[in-house]
Amino acid sequence: MKAFTPDSSIASDVIPSPNFGDRKDGRAPDMILLHYTGMPDVEGAIARLCTAGTEVSAHYVVLEDGRIVQCVPEAKRAWHAGIAHWAGEEDINSCSIGVEIVNRGHDWGYPEFPLRQIAAVIALCRGIMLRRKVPSHRVLGHSDVAPSRKMDPGEKFPWHSLANSGVGHWVQPTAIVRGQPLKLGTVGDDVLKLQQGLARYGYGVPVSGTYDGTTMQVVTAFQRHFRPLRVDGIADDSTLTTLQALLANLSPGANVAAAG
Ligand SMILES: [Zn+2]
Numbered sequence: 001m002k003a004f005t006p007d008s009s010i011a012s013d014v015i016p017s018p019n020f021g022d023r024k025d026g027r028a029p030d031m032i033l034l035h036y037t038g039m040p041d042v043e044g045a046i047a048r049l050c051t052a053g054t055e056v057s058a059h060y061v062v063l064e065d066g067r068i069v070q071c072v073p074e075a076k077r078a079w080h081a082g083i084a085h086w087a088g089e090e091d092i093n094s095c096s097i098g099v100e101i102v103n104r105g106h107d108w109g110y111p112e113f114p115l116r117q118i119a120a121v122i123a124l125c126r127g128i129m130l131r132r133k134v135p136s137h138r139v140l141g142h143s144d145v146a147p148s149r150k151m152d153p154g155e156k157f158p159w160h161s162l163a164n165s166g167v168g169h170w171v172q173p174t175a176i177v178r179g180q181p182l183k184l185g186t187v188g189d190d191v192l193k194l195q196q197g198l199a200r201y202g203y204g205v206p207v208s209g210t211y212d213g214t215t216m217q218v219v220t221a222f223q224r225h226f227r228p229l230r231v232d233g234i235a236d237d238s239t240l241t242t243l244q245a246l247l248a249n250l251s252p253g254a255n256v257a258a259a260g
Contacts, residue, residue: 002016003016004016004070004073006070007059007070007073007074007131008060008068008070008124008127008128009127010068010120010123010124010127011060011068011069011070011124012067012068012069013067013068013069013070014069014070014071015046015050015061015069015070015071016050016071016072017049017050017051017057017071017072017078018050018051018052019049019050019051019052019054019055019056019057019072019078019079020057020072020073020076020077020078020079021076021077021079022076022077023075023076023077023093023094023095024077024091024094025094027091027094027095028132029074029094029095029096029097029132029134030095030132030133030134030135030138031086031092031095031096031097031134031138031139031140032096032097032099032125032128032129032134032138032139032140033080033081033092033096033097033098033099033140033141033142033145034099034101034121034139034140034141034142034152034153034157035058035080035098035099035100035101035141035142035152035153036100036101036102036103036104036105036152036153036154036157037061037100037101037102037103037104037105038103038104038105038106038107038108038152039104039105039108040104040108042063042064042102045061045100045102046061046069046071049061049071049100050071055079056079056080057071057072057078057079057080057098058071058072058078058080058098058099058100059071059072059073059074059078059097059098059099060097060098060099060100060124061099061100061101061102062099062100062101062102062117062120062121062124063102063117063120064102064103064114064116064117065114065116065117066114066116066117066119066120067120068120068124072098074097074128074132077093077094078093078097078098079093080093080096080098080100080142081093081096081098081142081145081146082146082149082150083146083149084142084145084146085145085146085203085204086140086144086145086202086203086204087202092145097128097132097134099121099124099125101113101117101121101153101157102117103153103154105151105152105154106151106154110154110156112156113153113156113157113158118158118161118162121162121167122161122162122165122167125139125162125167125168126165126166126167129166129167135251135254136163136166136167136168136169136251137168137169137201137202137250137251137254139162139167139168139169140202140225141153141154141157141221141224141225143221143224143225144202144203144221144222144225145204147203147204147217147218147220147221148214148217151224154224155223155224155228155231156228159225159226159228160172169246169250170226171226171242171245171246171249173226173227173228173229173238173242174237174238174241174242174245175238176229176230176236176238177236177237177238179236179237181234181235181236181237181239182194182211182234182235182240183211183216183233183234183235184211184212184213184216184233185211186210186211187209187210187211188209189209191208191209191210191211191215192207192208192209194211194215194219194235194240194243195207195208195209195215197243197244197247198218198219198222198243200247201243201246201247201250203218203221203222204218205218211235216233216234217233219233219234219235219239220232220233222239222243223239226242226243226246227239227242
């Protein structure tokens with residue numbers, strides 16, 4: 001693999017990965033997808049992303065000390081999303097820039113993300129958003145686009161800090177109170193409304209009026225990102241009103257493809 005000039009001026013190193021292809025139909029990326037590496041050590045994580053045959057890669061890796069390594073040119077299609085769905089699109093690798101954040105993940109103790117690392121993620125994303133015209137509501141986590149398979153970057157990822165710096169879409173989640181929640185097995189118009197709201201936001205969810213296992217996985221992913229205080233897959237009042245607040249301040253015309 002030939003080295004290349006980093007697209008981001010704050011990337012300090014290039015470690016070229018052979019794992020990439022062309023974006024489908026020359027699709028310009030307009031989404032940033034954030035991941036954690038989910039491996040016990042950083043060397044193993046980078047080796048996996050940059051070795052032929054593993055069939056995985058990402059455009060950037062953000063280390064715990066804030067250093068940023070680029071592995072795939074932004075113009076190319078890196079392989080990080082897998083089977084995924086967002087706002088009517090399924091080829092998420094073609095429309096996104098993938099950022100792997102070094103963190104051992106849920107299987108290895110799931111440490112807090114160091115502030116230095118978060119500051120680097122923010123700076124990297126701000127640059128990409130500016131250069132690629134990525135709208136705030138299209139800075140997403142892997143679990144948002146693949147709720148049945150993925151948990152990363154997880155409920156410890158400080159989305160509110162990113163939003164305070166202009167990265168990502170966020171509203172302060174409403175308080176958790178007692179009430180009658182929607183949960184696995186619930187059937188009716190309230191479930192239909194929840195599913196319609198999640199689908200309008202971009203999530204791949206059945207709109208059936210039945211709170212099935214898939215709906216529960218999507219609600220869990222929503223909570224991991226937008227209401228991380230309690231992640232249980234139960235749509236309580238706080239979950240529902242936080243979703244409504246997000247939808248209400250989505251920019252006009254956003255996600256029109258998913259609204260139909
Ligand atoms: Zn991931």
